[in-house]
Amino acid sequence: MERISLQIAQELSVQQKQIAAVIKLLDEGATIPFIARYRKELTGGLDDTQLRQAHQRLNYLTELEERRGVILRSVEEQGKLSNDLAAKINAAETKTELEDLYLPYKPKRRTKGQIAIEAGLEPLADKLWQNPDLTPDETATEFLNAEHKINDAKDALDGARAILMERFSEQAELLKQLRNHLWTHAHLRAQVVKGKETEGSKFRDYFDFTEAFNHIPSHRALALFRGRNEGILQLSLDPAPTLETQKDAEVEQMIADFVGFSDQRRPADAWRGQVVQWTWKVKLSLHLETELMARVREQAETAAIQVFANNLADLLMAAPAGAKRTMGLDPGVRTGVKVAVVDETGKVLDTNTVFPFQPQNQKDKAIRTLAGLCKQHKVELISIGNGTHSRETDSLVAEMLKGNADVKATKVMVNEAGASVYSASELAAQEFPEMDVALRGAVSIARRLQDPLAELVKIEPKSIGVGQYQHDVSQAQLAQSLDAVVEDCVNAVGVDVNRASAALLQRVAGLSKTLAKNIVEFRDMHGAFSSRKILMDVPRMG
Template identity: 40%
Template sequence: MNNEIINEISENLNIKKEGIEAVLKLLEEGNTVPFIARYRKEATGALDEEQIRSINEYYEYQVNLLKRKEDVIRLIDEKGLLTDELKDNIMKASKLVEVEDIYRPYKEKKKTKATEAIKNGLEPLAKIIMSFKKVDIKKIAESYLNDNVKSVDEAITGASYIIAEWISDNASYRKYIRSNMSNYGVIHSKLKKGATDESKTYEMYHDYEERVKYIKPHRVLALNRGEKEGILSVDISADDDYIISFLEKKLIKDESTESASIVKSAIRDSYKRLIIPSIEREVRADLKEVAETAAIEVFGENLENLILTPPMKDIMVLGFDPAYRTGCKLAVVSPTSSVLNISVIYPHEPHNKWEESKKVLKDLFKKYNIDVVSIGNGTASRESEKLVAEAISEYKDKDVKYVIVSEAGASVYSASELAIKEFPDLTVEKRSAISIARRLQDPLSELVKIDSKSIGVGQYQHDVNEKKLDESLDFVVSKCVNNVGVNINTASTSILKYVSGLTKTSIDKIIGYREKNGRINSRDELVKGKVLTPKVYEQSIGFMRVIDGNNIMDETSIHPESYAVASKLLEDIGYTAKDVGKEELVKKLDGINLDEYSKKLGVDKYTLEDIIKCLKQPNRDFRDDFEKPILKSDILKIEDLKEGMELFGTVRNVVDFGAFVDIGLHDDALVHISKLTDKYIKHPSEVVAVGDIVTCYVEKIDLAKNRVSLSLINPNMVKN
């Protein structure tokens, strides 16, 4: 471990050195991020998954940066050009781009105007010009004429090319110009010559400019996409005169010499031909990286909130996948996720079997005692909602409800190998209806089957680095799965692959063991039966639950390594494992002194605190703390709305410029960032998250465009 890097991480991430050292050591020993976050709190100081990942990423970057510094020092030293000052400058560089700037003059160069001039023997002339001596440059240039340099003007021009490259290769000048462009440059976009923007997707960018320093990530990605599609032309302008003046002050030693005008010309050439094009590329690359990081963070946060939507347990669901010509597919799914019935109805164009379709729905309500209809939000969704609402109002035996769920990714899953294996005899559309039903019953278990990028809660996710996006979303899903835990007897391969420490081999062994033995009755079966190796068992078992097994502790997130401590604690206060979760035990545990029992049981306070939580609520699902979907029985039309009207809605997506809220219309309504709160916020995620149930107010209704704008600020609240 490198102490300098650890000190830097500690300072930048505001984390204690001891915690960082512990994290790096635990990772090196092969422990997973979820395992460290949950079961090694005493070593890390209770760092969470995000902090552990940040430490690891920061350390890896700094190690790679140090390696590059050492390589650059070696390469320059091999040329015999390394000085103590140069070495010191390289070691002080805090970014890779700064190291590359320093190394730039020493790199093997491709053929350039300057390298050709050097080859033609003009480097000494360039040095004489840069000395700013009061000499006759033209006369001196005559002595440099040869077969390749035929005139004095050619000699001076060649020497100027060399000077221009020297200026361009100067690390401090590049750093200054990069900083100037990043802080004071202006990014411009316009409609590309000959291009058309028929859909007006980029209308606001047809003649647009903004300071580089202030441009928002979503605008950067929009500009990049428009440029990539050949609709926009984009560039960054800097204050050329100011920067050229800066370079002249740095380089012109004596204005009265002949050299002055030559060097001024070389400065302009260097700036326009060599420096600005490459610096602009670097600044735009930086903007893209920042924008991608922001987009990935927003996507990850939205995904996390979506897949942690509370499951609607113990309900009979009718999944409804809307369509026109091919008919609406229906799937009755039991509380245990078994598929009991598959049907198809044709209420819409071109069939128009409205009454017949309603009868099918009401018959299914009665036969299967349906609690909720889960309607996909795709094509024909609102017409289907009307059908369901009518059927519910006419059905008097039970108060059936319905909910609109996002069907994003359902078709991707339905056509996947996994879906084909699960339902080989069903068509893609019928599998979609099952997925739509199960998304309501257990969003986490169903959504892990789908490529996260297809779930539809991102912003420009197709414009960002795919590898980084995949890694980030995998991390989010893994964090969620391990925080919730899985039922080892019912968990699918799709969800087991996210469990800490499990590999494909170990998952296959668990599935094989289940199939052979019917069920797993205790956690220790997996290690005793050699299903899992001791290391895999250690890393994974705390995140897998055995419900109704031989040991109540197997239903909790208590790790088997702490069972002895948990049993000793129960014994000490006069209870047994049979009392876990009972009210009397809960009251007794509430009165425990953590410091006292930590010493008494020889365990750290973090572990003891987690044990106590599990003994009080063995089957607690922390997703229950989140808001459940809004169930409805009647439909809302845009014509029903009035400005200022108060509504309840569900946040479907959070983006840089606001949030989209489902209030029951065909399209989600936008709450602009300025209408989320009356306080200043940098990002909508400070106020709302995907899945939140919000009270909102109709701000504006555009009937022509079928568009509604909302506000979360109560118009009736008067500021003092």
């Protein structure tokens, strides 16, 4: 753990003792917001961002160390752990480097190369590679073996080639060189699947598309992968985008240089050149293409999730309208416009449903109903969800306000994302057990204008609709990132303990779900808290 804490400290440009303190607190179960606010004296004042970066690196490096230990034990048990190999494994800084080093020793099903070795063809492979003046066909006849089905020179040469291809393709340094070269110079190419032009018209921009792997923006990468997943696009590696022909020549030359091959027209050079070509085409091209695609996807998802997190933070931290009587309107066509009026604290005063649009067309009645509710409850704000028929609903409200000068309300369009999810949730059912599901959404729309953070915290973050490709990224990573945003926002703003819901309270650093529920139940039973001291009377708080 000392090695990990030192590395993280160097990466974040802080002291090792600060990171050691963070690791200890995380191991004890402390959350990031709790550490940031209540343990500054131990961490040297590290903020939320630094703590989350440290936590992410801690998870990665811990997994790296665990994998390093597994690999060292595995190679040692095989009796192949030299001092040089052990040093390389211990020096590996990424999971990719570690797996490259392990590749030759990784237990695998019997390959063509292994079968050829069992057939006694490894000496042939070594002879032809080390002595290019030998004639392959003549030399191969010395290694015929009917028992292993090596019946002619071709069988023997095929086996020898398989041995060398596997040997070369498992060289960690070669893999690193090729990987770096392709990431910098190769392109990801997209082409439409034949016959899918009409069905996949929304992807027409990518029907014949190419872009450098290391320059593809996240939104474009996710669009390409979505097109592939829907069976519209074929994605492939273009190792030399500037060349029309011989696209593999450059990478094949890199392999040749690494293994020490140059074609000098000697008897075995044609066969040896074929080994180099096949090492790329058969063993490495698909492997590295898959790896590069995965890297592009991982980077695109990371960037997209950060955008989603920023969007969510903007929604949660939007300025609250404050304690004003508010009417919430959840627009609809066939099912009508759902209406809810809440008081200054968010308590529901009234609900209704009006049908101003097709097929009912009860526009005048709808205006009278809305005006009556506004006057009866002295509504100050009208919150209109921005979903289906929101513009028509906005026009309806404008007409109502114009015809009722005594209604002094201000209309505001709000983001209604997640309102329908909340209305059908267990939390909404507990809060409004007798209320129709459709009307609960209108309550949420009214409250989210009063206090966006307090209301949106009740909804699963990814249901709030924070980005175009949010369903194309890792849902586990997205949920983890968005939950962290909610935590940070709640703890940055704070809560009013006399008004906050249990859903909001449980996001406060140091409060569990059970404690949040106990606070609300205590408040409902005994009334508002008049001092912090009274909080200590809440069960399990002391």
